[in-house]
Amino acid sequence: MASITLPAAADFHVHLRDGSMMETVVPTVRQGGASLAYVMPNLVPAITTVEQALEYHSKLQALDPSVAFLMTLYLSPEITPDVIRAAAATGKIAGVKSYPKGLTTNSEGGVVDYAAFYPVFAAMEECDMVLNIHGESPSSETTTILNAEETFLPTLKALHERFPNLRIVLEHCTTAAAVEAVKACGANVAATITAHHLYLTIDQWADNPHCFCKPVAKLPSDRAALLEAATSGNPKFFLGTDSAPHPRSAKVGTANGKTAAGVFTQPYAVQYVASAFDRMGKLDKLRAFVCDFGRDFYKTVEKGWETAEDITKDAIVLEKEPGQVVVAEIGQGEGAVVPFMAGEKLWGVRWL
Amino acid sequence: MASITLPAAADFHVHLRDGSMMETVVPTVRQGGASLAYVMPNLVPAITTVEQALEYHSKLQALDPSVAFLMTLYLSPEITPDVIRAAAATGKIAGVKSYPKGLTTNSEGGVVDYAAFYPVFAAMEECDMVLNIHGESPSSETTTILNAEETFLPTLKALHERFPNLRIVLEHCTTAAAVEAVKACGANVAATITAHHLYLTIDQWADNPHCFCKPVAKLPSDRAALLEAATSGNPKFFLGTDSAPHPRSAKVGTANGKTAAGVFTQPYAVQYVASAFDRMGKLDKLRAFVCDFGRDFYKTVEKGWETAEDITKDAIVLEKEPGQVVVAEIGQGEGAVVPFMAGEKLWGVRWL
Numbered sequence: 001m002a003s004i005t006l007p008a009a010a011d012f013h014v015h016l017r018d019g020s021m022m023e024t025v026v027p028t029v030r031q032g033g034a035s036l037a038y039v040m041p042n043l044v045p046a047i048t049t050v051e052q053a054l055e056y057h058s059k060l061q062a063l064d065p066s067v068a069f070l071m072t073l074y075l076s077p078e079i080t081p082d083v084i085r086a087a088a089a090t091g092k093i094a095g096v097k098s099y100p101k102g103l104t105t106n107s108e109g110g111v112v113d114y115a116a117f118y119p120v121f122a123a124m125e126e127c128d129m130v131l132n133i134h135g136e137s138p139s140s141e142t143t144t145i146l147n148a149e150e151t152f153l154p155t156l157k158a159l160h161e162r163f164p165n166l167r168i169v170l171e172h173c174t175t176a177a178a179v180e181a182v183k184a185c186g187a188n189v190a191a192t193i194t195a196h197h198l199y200l201t202i203d204q205w206a207d208n209p210h211c212f213c214k215p216v217a218k219l220p221s222d223r224a225a226l227l228e229a230a231t232s233g234n235p236k237f238f239l240g241t242d243s244a245p246h247p248r249s250a251k252v253g254t255a256n257g258k259t260a261a262g263v264f265t266q267p268y269a270v271q272y273v274a275s276a277f278d279r280m281g282k283l284d285k286l287r288a289f290v291c292d293f294g295r296d297f298y299k300t301v302e303k304g305w306e307t308a309e310d311i312t313k314d315a316i317v318l319e320k321e322p323g324q325v326v327v328a329e330i331g332q333g334e335g336a337v338v339p340f341m342a343g344e345k346l347w348g349v350r351w352l
Numbered sequence: 353m354a355s356i357t358l359p360a361a362a363d364f365h366v367h368l369r370d371g372s373m374m375e376t377v378v379p380t381v382r383q384g385g386a387s388l389a390y391v392m393p394n395l396v397p398a399i400t401t402v403e404q405a406l407e408y409h410s411k412l413q414a415l416d417p418s419v420a421f422l423m424t425l426y427l428s429p430e431i432t433p434d435v436i437r438a439a440a441a442t443g444k445i446a447g448v449k450s451y452p453k454g455l456t457t458n459s460e461g462g463v464v465d466y467a468a469f470y471p472v473f474a475a476m477e478e479c480d481m482v483l484n485i486h487g488e489s490p491s492s493e494t495t496t497i498l499n500a501e502e503t504f505l506p507t508l509k510a511l512h513e514r515f516p517n518l519r520i521v522l523e524h525c526t527t528a529a530a531v532e533a534v535k536a537c538g539a540n541v542a543a544t545i546t547a548h549h550l551y552l553t554i555d556q557w558a559d560n561p562h563c564f565c566k567p568v569a570k571l572p573s574d575r576a577a578l579l580e581a582a583t584s585g586n587p588k589f590f591l592g593t594d595s596a597p598h599p600r601s602a603k604v605g606t607a608n609g610k611t612a613a614g615v616f617t618q619p620y621a622v623q624y625v626a627s628a629f630d631r632m633g634k635l636d637k638l639r640a641f642v643c644d645f646g647r648d649f650y651k652t653v654e655k656g657w658e659t660a661e662d663i664t665k666d667a668i669v670l671e672k673e674p675g676q677v678v679v680a681e682i683g684q685g686e687g688a689v690v691p692f693m694a695g696e697k698l699w700g701v702r703w704l
Contacts, residue, residue: 139555141572146498146554202498203491206568209561210609216558220493252605257562257690338609 008035013240033270046074081123088127095130176225192240195272209259231282238294360387365592385622398426433475440479447482528577544592547624561611583634590646
C-alpha cells in the first residue's frame, strides 16, 4: 500500500503557544495532516477564563481559518462550576486540562488535590465537557519520572468511579500499565497516544534533549503496548500528539544547562504515525486512530465543531514514496524549533 | 565535627583525557583531595600498548609530579598474555579496563565476548593485575540503560567463578542489585562508587545534560543502597569518581543535539563525598572510603606505588565552614567544563 487517502486527521492534544511561536507553529497543523487541533491552555498566564480562551481562539483562527481549534481551560482554583457552564455555552471550549503541580511546562499552577475540584467535575459532567488529565504523580522517595504515570492510575480510576458520566482522557499515555488501566475503565475513559511515544524509549531520550518530554518515554515493552493499543482498533485510543515546541535555546544550551520538556511533532504528525503503523503492518488501522476515534469520543460533529461533510471532503493523501524528510528546524533564528526525527524520512502527507 | 584531617584521598577511576583537556583536568586531582589517580585508557586512540601507557604516564607525571598516576590498558584484541606480563613488569600499569562495545565515551573498540579474553584474564591472575569492568549489557528489546547493569551481573559472577584469584572491580556501580552482587562475591571482587551517584537519581539527569553519565543514575532506592554501601565500612566499596570531563559544547548544543555521557567531579571529589557522608551522619566512615579501602584492594604500598609514609604525611583538611562553592566552569573558552553541582556549597578541602 504505497498511497492512502484519508479524511483530514484530528490532533487531540497540541501546544500552539502564543506570540511569535504561535505564528510559527499554527501553520504546521495542516502540514501534519490535521484539520482539527485540541489546544492546551498552559500559556503564561494560563488560560483560566472563558474570555482568555475565546481571545486565544480568535488569534488561532485568524492564523489558520481552515483548522478547527477546540479550546480548553486550565484546571485551577479560578475554574468554578459557573465558569464551566459559561465555557460550555460558548460552543468553543471543549474541555478542561488538569496538570499535576510542577510536573511539566508551565504547570506551576497545577493541581495538588483533586477532591477540591469535585464540584467542578460535577458541572463538567452535567455540561458534557471533557476532563483532560496529565496523569503523573509527583516524585518522592518511591516515585520517579519512571513510575509517575503508573502511580497516578489509581487516581484516574477513582475519578472515573466517582464521576462515571464524566468523559476523561488520560493524555499522552506512555506505559503498558496505563493502557491496561484505560481499557479497564468504562467507555467514558479514553487515552491519547503521541506520535513520538510510538518511537521512543528511555535509551533514545537519555542523551538527546530533543526527545525529552514529560511523561518520559519508558521501556521497549511500554512502547510495544502503545503501538499495540494504537493499532488495535480499540476506540479508547486515538492521536493526541502533545506536540510541544520550545525554541532550540530552551532545549540545549540554557544558562543552567537544563532542557525544557517537550517534543515537537506538529508538522509531521500523521507522517510519523503512518510510518510507525506501516512498520507494524497496520496501515488499515490508521484512519481510525488519526481521524475517527478521537472525533467520536469528543462528538465533534454532534457538537457542531465540524460537519460530517467537512471531514470527508477535506482529505489527505499519504504516500510512502517519495515521502518526506523531516527538516532540521522550523522557524527562524532564536525562535527556531527542532522537530522530532530531524533528517529522517517518513511517509509523506499532502492535501488532496 | 566541623573539621577533619585525613591522609590524601585516592581516586580509583578517573578520566584525564589528553591534549588541552588533560592540561585543564590534571591540576584538579589534588584540588579534589586526591594524591593518587587510577587513570582510564579510553583516549582516541585507546591505550592498548605498554608504550602508550608509559608515554601517557610521563605526560601526566610531568603535569603534576605530586600525584601518583596508576595506568590501565584498554581491553581489546591487541591485549595478549605477553602484553599483560610486559605491562605488569613496568610497575606503572596496574590494571586492564574492559568496556562493553559502544556503551560509553570512546568504547567503540570494546568487548563483545569475554570468553575471547580468558587467556588474558589468566595472565592477569598470574601477574596480579586488576580487571576493571564497565558492567553494562547492550540495549535490546528487554535491556535498556535502566537495567543494563543488573543484566550484566551474571557475567561478573561467571568471571569471578572462573578466575577466583583475579581481582575485579565493578566500576561505578549504580544499583542496589550491583551492591548485592559484589557483596556476594569473594574478597577479590570490589566496586567503585562515584561521588555523583551518591546524589543523583533519574529525575535529576533527565533534564540536565551535566548530570547525564553512563551508567545512568537510577532510582532513589538504588541511591540509598550506594550511600549505605559507601558508608558501611565494607572494604569492597571505595571511591572511584569516574570524573569524565567533556567540553560544555559536547554536553549541550552539539550539532545533532546529543549530549556526551559523563559527569565532571575531579576538582571536588572528596568535597562531594564528605558532604554526602555528613548528611548521612557517617563522617566517621569517610577515611575508609576515600583513603584506605581502595589502596588496600590495589595493594598500592605493597606494590611500591606509594609508601606508607607518603600517604600519612600528605594530608588534607576537610572543613564544613566556610566550605567551598562549586565554580561555574573549569578551563577556558571552548574547552571549559561544567562541574557537577555548579554553584552549590560543599565541605571544603585544603592540603595541610
